[in-house]
Amino acid sequence: MLSRFFIHRPIFAWVLAIVIMALGSMAVVQLPVEQYPDIAPPQINITARYTGASAQTVEDSVTQVIEQQIKGIDNLLYFSSTSASNGQSRITVTFDQSADPDIAQVQVQNSVNQAINRLPQEVQQQGVTVAKSQGDSLMVVSLYDTTGRMQRVDVSDFLTSSVQDPMSRIPGVGEIDVFGAPYAMRIWLDPHQLRAYGLMPSDVRRAVEAQNTQVTAGELGAPPAAADQQLNATVTSQSRLQTPEQFRQIILKTLPSGAAVTLGQVARVEIGAEGYTMSSFLNGYPAAGFSVTLASGANALQTSDAVRAEIERLKPGFPPGLEVAYPRDSTPFVRVSVEGVVHTLIEAIILVVVVMYLFLQNWRATLIPAITVPVVLLGTFGILALAGFTINTLTLFAMVLAIGLLVDDAIVVVENVERIIHEEGLSPREATERSMGEITGALIGITVVLGAVFLPMAMFGGATGIIYRQFSVTIASAMALSALVALTLTPALCATLLAPADKERPPGRFFRWFNGRVDHAQGAYQDRLGRIVAHPRRWMAFYLVILVAVGVLYARMPTGFLPVEDQGMVMFQFNTPEGTPMAQTEVLGEQIGRYFREQEKDSVDVAFIVVGRNNAGTGQNAGQGFVALKPWDQRGSGNTAAAIIRRANAHFAGLADARVNVLSPPAVRGLGQSSGFELWLQDTTAVGRSALQAAQQRIVQAASEDDGLSSVRLNGLGDKAQLQLDIDHAQASALGLSQADINATLSAAWGGSYINDFLDRGRVKRVYMQGDQPYRSVPEDIGQWYVRGSDGQMASFASFASSRWTRGPQLQQRFNGLPAMQVQGSAAEGSSSGQAMQRMQQLVQDEQGIGLQWSGLSYQEQMASSQTLWLYLASVAFIFLCLAALYESWTVPVAVLLVIPLGVIGTVLATMGAGFINDIYFQVGLLTTIGLSAKNAILIVEFAEAEYNAGRSVVEAALEGARLRLRPIVMTSLAFVAGVVPLALATGAGAASRREIGVSVMGGMISGTALAILLVPLFFVLVRGWSRRKLPG
DSSP: OHHHHHHHOHHHHHHHHHHHHHHHHHHHHHSOBOSSOSOSOOEEEEEEEOTTOOHHHHIIIIIHHHHTTOOSOTTEEEEEEEEETTSEEEEEEEEOTTSOHHHHHHHHHHHHHHHGGGSOHHHHHHOOEEEEEOSSEEEEEEEEESSSOOOHHHHHHHIIIIIHHHHHTSTTEEEEEEESOOEEEEEEEOHHHHHHTTOOHHHHHHHHHHHSOOOEEEEETOSSOOTTOOOOEEEEOOOOOOSHHHHHTOEEEEOTTSOEEEHHHHEEEEEEESOOSOEEEETTEEEEEEEEEEOTTOOHHHHHHHHHHHHHHHGGGSOTTEEEEEEEESHHHHHHHHHHHHHHHHHHHHHHHHHHHHHHOSHHHHHHHHHHHHHHHHHHHHHHHHHTOOBOHHHHHHHHHHHHHHHHHHHHHHHHHHHHHHHHOOOHHHHHHHHHHHHHHHHHHHHHHHHHHHTGGGGOOHHHHHHHHHHHHHHHHHHHHHHHHHHTHHHHHHHHHSOOGGGSOOOOHHHHHHHHHHHHHHHHHHHHHHHHHHOHHHHHHHHHHHHHHHHHHHHHSOBOSSOOOOOSEEEEEEEOOTTOOHHHHHHHHHHHHHHHHHHTTTTEEEEEEEEEEETTEEEEEEEEEEEEEOOGGGTOGGGOHHHHHHHHHHHHTTOSSOEEEEEOOOSSTBSBSSSSEEEEEEETTOOOHHHHHHHHHHHHHHHHTOTTEEEEEESSOOOEEEEEEEEOHHHHHHTTOOHHHHHHHHIIIIIOEEEEEEEETTEEEEEEEEEOGGGSSSGGGGGGOEEEOTTSOEEEGGGTEEEEEEEEOSEEEEETTEEEEEEEEEEOTTOOHHHHHHHHHHHHHTSTTEEEEEOHHHHHHHHHHHHHHHHHHHHHHHHHHHHHHHHTOSSHHHHHHTTHHHHHHHHHHHHHHTTOOBSHHHHHHHHHHHHHHHHHHHHHHHHHHHHHHTTOOHHHHHHHHHHHHHHHHHHHHHHHHHHHHHHHTOOSTTHHHHHHHHHHHHHHHHHHHHHHHHHHHHHHHHHHHHHHHHSOO
């Protein structure tokens, strides 16, 4: 027998334990730390820009062309796209978690390459980018000027010129999304001067392209050269221009008089911004910023640290007065929450040791289980390293739960050895050998059952499967190591550390009183047990009531995916009415920033506001912001992120001409843009955009009237006024005008046109031309622009074109290649995300021709909800099969399985009583409870079976097995409950998750233990009695 070998070779056992701890210690140092494992599915973003194009034009000529090539790609889940009125097309391709991000990027790039030649020339000229990312930003970094010497464009240019490139080269950084624009050479055209000289914008373009260029002129004496060549030198000619003055001197035309018409005579030339669609400020100061998106598979903490370190390295080169802030960074929350779980781990170990000492009542016996804790925990870290896992909140939760479980094995061994020493007067070594012969089967059975509970968890797919796998592998590894230690090191320690019965000191006054109370309780327990076994029908009726209660209560539990935590930051999106100029939207943004700085000054650190874009898209009436809160211990219980969000939403609800939504970040980074649900309304039957839009408005309106829903909104931009220009092609042809010249003039004058590049202090930047502001402000200004006919005469747009007002989209959205609209929202206070999703599904079902598709966190939650029942059934089936193999019986395992509802009822009641829901943490707690309940039953059934096989009657065997195992069951259960008390009472960052899993397991353990010690003997009597009558055993 394995334990006998180590009882006689204790140094061997110590060496084995030391090697396990050494390897585990090395693993702890090397394992990366993060909040969650890499749950978010890999995403690939395709971005293209068609300057000056409308949203509809971008969709038709860019987005759909690329989308049609997204086919034959492995592990594709879904893809979505947006086409914005600022000319940007963005397609996000989402893959299954099993996909390799690098291979996915290559396949998407190949698909894009097939579409490139079909894209407009200007789109090809600016390029199409394909990048890996996780969707949601890891952090937002802001630079702001406190001296008043820099304008926003100056801060933006410094950021893009000196900071963006070093940031994008940091390992782990997927994408850098800049809130701002660099300098550009802006050529502001005057249509009247152009007309006076008979010029069009296309003439300006050709002149700039010709005279702002890099010429490669070769060299003197280049091979092949004469044998007597004496000179070799490089020939240089004109290079790219660098200053506005040089651009003003570009010659556009030479007049018959010989005079030259220069660019400065027909346009205003200056260094301005590349784009004017966005502005930002931090705490009222002019600012620019960028968001960092984590690359798929990268570690968040390491990447965040690298970004901060790079900023510190660059800081000495910043202009005076330029400061740095981090309005959004999820990593401090990760650090604090992981530290919180580590503290919980330490507290759990201390409490478990105290409970063990209370029952074992001598330090020698208490020391033995205490020694197993570091051996098993460090060994488990070593297994995590081999499995490629990380130290995260999920693996640490599993460690906390494992503490109570792993000392159980040691307690069972020590308690049984102590009992034999006292009852039979044997020496510690003899008592240990006798004890291991009695309980080795039970130890193996417990390990197998707990492994059977958690093994099916590791087999599920999706984000849920990744979360389950963290728990299952960690706990199963800890249990396997615990069993190994209980069969090797613990017997060796018992044989060498425990004292014979005659050498033990008598217990003190407290322990005499405690033992008296325990003996009295044990006697009362024996009496009650006899009455229970004598009245099986009454107690089985009670059991059936519990069974029905479990089914009813579980079915009524609200569902969810993960709890929303206080992550130390909030975010907001705001919109003004469509058509509102950016200046007015900036006023609203400043009003929101001022609210957070003044009304929430005790809680808010910085507020960074971006106008011109939000998660929905870009537009002059859109904006978003990021608010970094002060550390958790400086805010107090009344200033949680949820409370701040609630107060802010209530404050801004009264705004008449604006919509402000203050939100919490997503529970899992990369799964959505904010907490709550995310769905797409799809036009599945080609009903058209108008019908889709009307359905979306009806759904959002109905949702706003539903008490169970909150902040339900279109994650997009509404239609706005459009000036439709109708060209009279017959009249244009009569005037000798070409369609190409008409299109080029219109595009350059109103939309702006990228020409080529120039050099600004050694850096390459872009040159744009556009009509000057006074000539493109009102509809009548179209008549100020002219096109040159074939006869050289200039014709005004007013002579061949008319205009009319229409409405059109600012943003076009598609999902899986069909027109769609994205709707976001969250559950109202007191409701769960699962209930909110069901309600939205009901609202969408009422709309004809409109389909519903979930994405982000909601997609994962939908997948998880369909898997849960199979998970429970698989776990119970595995337990039954393992026990059947262990006991060589099909009936005895039933006595163990019947105990499962006794623990489940406690888990369900505790979870509902504490206000938690049926989410992933509840499910893990429930499975843990199933395993623990079965473990207690095994301890009783194992000994009852031994007594029964020794010749006792079924009733006597059951009563004796219960008497022998009562003390260790109560001791191990109390030790486990003590271990999860710190979880149930957690506060601070990440406390919601810790409390939920602690409360659920504690409730299940208390009810499972209290009811199991009463009913398991009855189950054994009934099952054994039935099997004796019906089966050969």
